[in-house]
Amino acid sequence: MNGIAFSVPIRSSEQVSSQTTKISFNAEEMAEPQPGQFLMINCHGSNDFHLKRPFSISDYDRGIATILVKRVGEGSAILQKRAPGERIELLGPLGNGFHVREGKHVLLVGAGIGSAPLPLLARRVKKAGGKVTVLLGARNKHEIFNFKELQPFAEDILLYTEDGSLGKLGLITEGWEQGARNADYACACGPNPLLRLLHDKALATATPLEVSLEQRMACGYGACFGCVHLIERDGSTRYERVCAEGPVFRSSQVCWPSKEFAQS
Amino acid sequence: MKYSLEIRGLTIKSPFVTASGTAGFGLDLPPEIDLRQIGALTTKTITLLPREGNYPPRVWEVPSGILNSIGLQNPGFEVFASEVYPLLRDLPIPVIASIGGSTFDEYVEIAKAMDSLKEIPAIELNVSCPNVKEGGIQFGTDPGVLGDLVSEVRKAFQRTLIVKLTPNVTSIVPPAAAAARSGADALSLINTVKGAAIDPISRKPRLNRLSAGLSGPAIKPIAVNMIWEAFNAVEIPIIGMGGITSGLDVAEFMLAGASAVAIGSSSLVDPLSFARAFDELEQYLMEQQVESALDLVGAVLHEGEQG
Numbered sequence: 362m363n364g365i366a367f368s369v370p371i372r373s374s375e376q377v378s379s380q381t382t383k384i385s386f387n388a389e390e391m392a393e394p395q396p397g398q399f400l401m402i403n404c405h406g407s408n409d410f411h412l413k414r415p416f417s418i419s420d421y422d423r424g425i426a427t428i429l430v431k432r433v434g435e436g437s438a439i440l441q442k443r444a445p446g447e448r449i450e451l452l453g454p455l456g457n458g459f460h461v462r463e464g465k466h467v468l469l470v471g472a473g474i475g476s477a478p479l480p481l482l483a484r485r486v487k488k489a490g491g492k493v494t495v496l497l498g499a500r501n502k503h504e505i506f507n508f509k510e511l512q513p514f515a516e517d518i519l520l521y522t523e524d525g526s527l528g529k530l531g532l533i534t535e536g537w538e539q540g541a542r543n544a545d546y547a548c549a550c551g552p553n554p555l556l557r558l559l560h561d562k563a564l565a566t567a568t569p570l571e572v573s574l575e576q577r578m579a580c581g582y583g584a585c586f587g588c589v590h591l592i593e594r595d596g597s598t599r600y601e602r603v604c605a606e607g608p609v610f611r612s613s614q615v616c617w618p619s620k621e622f623a624q625s
Numbered sequence: 626m627k628y629s630l631e632i633r634g635l636t637i638k639s640p641f642v643t644a645s646g647t648a649g650f651g652l653d654l655p656p657e658i659d660l661r662q663i664g665a666l667t668t669k670t671i672t673l674l675p676r677e678g679n680y681p682p683r684v685w686e687v688p689s690g691i692l693n694s695i696g697l698q699n700p701g702f703e704v705f706a707s708e709v710y711p712l713l714r715d716l717p718i719p720v721i722a723s724i725g726g727s728t729f730d731e732y733v734e735i736a737k738a739m740d741s742l743k744e745i746p747a748i749e750l751n752v753s754c755p756n757v758k759e760g761g762i763q764f765g766t767d768p769g770v771l772g773d774l775v776s777e778v779r780k781a782f783q784r785t786l787i788v789k790l791t792p793n794v795t796s797i798v799p800p801a802a803a804a805a806r807s808g809a810d811a812l813s814l815i816n817t818v819k820g821a822a823i824d825p826i827s828r829k830p831r832l833n834r835l836s837a838g839l840s841g842p843a844i845k846p847i848a849v850n851m852i853w854e855a856f857n858a859v860e861i862p863i864i865g866m867g868g869i870t871s872g873l874d875v876a877e878f879m880l881a882g883a884s885a886v887a888i889g890s891s892s893l894v895d896p897l898s899f900a901r902a903f904d905e906l907e908q909y910l911m912e913q914q915v916e917s918a919l920d921l922v923g924a925v926l927h928e929g930e931q932g
Contacts, residue, residue: 363656364655364656364657365655365656365657365896366655366657366895366896366897403895410689410841410842410870410890410891410894411894412684412686412691412893412894413894450895452655452896576681577681577682577683577684577685578684579684579686579691579693579893580647580892580893580894580896583649583653584647584648584649584654584892584893584896585646585647585684585693585695585893586646586669586678586683586695586698587681587682587683587684587693587695588681588683588684589678589683589698590681599677600677600678600681600698
């Protein structure tokens, strides 16, 4: 089994919006990632006790890996300030990613920072002789990412912002019918409640949908069972690890939250 | 490293064991956790019936620690025996099966069942489980209840019996003494300390449950003190744990009275923790000119309370 722990220098760190930074590093030592896999990163860069934080692998090309870091708390804020040349400790690639099937037309859906894993996915779909349609949506234009990165691979990019500052005015879900029209299947990433809405859309258009779930993690490599989500598989329902069995699941397997299985 | 500890027929060849709940069943660990450097694998707690575990979120970082409320998610004894146990024989180190229950009967039944799995040399009794018949108080908090429980489990399991104590007590001495008196071959301590965290903006607990277990460096001083107190109360070996991150921490725990140690939270943060602490301990022993790590056990220079 391949090792997962690496210490690599930051190659570049570029602010792409007021809250978000794009960081790249040399990842040749690491196993080649599948789209939808993620990294656990020591954001603080010190030996102080802090959980690593999960970041989707946004792109991976010729040994260079890229992640998008949105400022959501202390860890991400510190990571954003670290400079090229500084070493980051990480674990990866982790988890089960999106499926890439030969010669298929895939709809890629990314809401806000959820578009993070899409460039690598688009790259691989094209490599497998497929076609890509992209549906991006966010509150406003500052939360739309990867438009440039996806252009070389996409037949079409549908864009929705809730304030109309970029693309069409509306919710990302409004773009589903157009996006899914010619798609053999769809892959989506974004906040879990939105993924639930997309699941309903996918049922209506009979489009198989894979979703990348979010869950708070501790170890990120499958040891602690901290990051679970309720999943139905082979007729039984149980908590599966978003870091190990996931983060990608078929949307039909996900038991979308209602507090049925909550225990007191 | 020159080290060998025998606990009633269980021989461990490294002072490090895994902490229950942080290394699963040892079957799909990353290679950074080198089992050949580890003395024994303590499994995730197994209960008679499968347990789903708690609704997420189950983890939250706090200063120098982790709050967890996993809820003992495990496949239950039957699945353990039929699907996991056959694979455990391929592990290079002995397995300590952690067992838990919500009633006396459940503990005894699973202890009996483990007794029949002959390749399992030891069990670790997880007494931090809530006693459903007593309103959910942990079994390990009442020395009388604990003593009775250990006595019953002692009759059911013939091989090495380790009792893992909960720190959520006024004094660790009565439970430690009760467990030892009732037939425990070794004690392991400490388990997680009760803790909670609340988000002041949403006003909700950070985890799905309010009360959870705190682990990591934040609890290290609590562990060191309790190990010292337990060491002075019993004659059986102690496996010490609670916030160990380095080889120096290991030395500290041994000086307090631990004959072996476990690493849990630190390994979750960094799977290289065992390897690093192992090397650091070797370095310490060399610099301190200590021939065997076991020479450190209980050797804190302490002349009793002054004044």
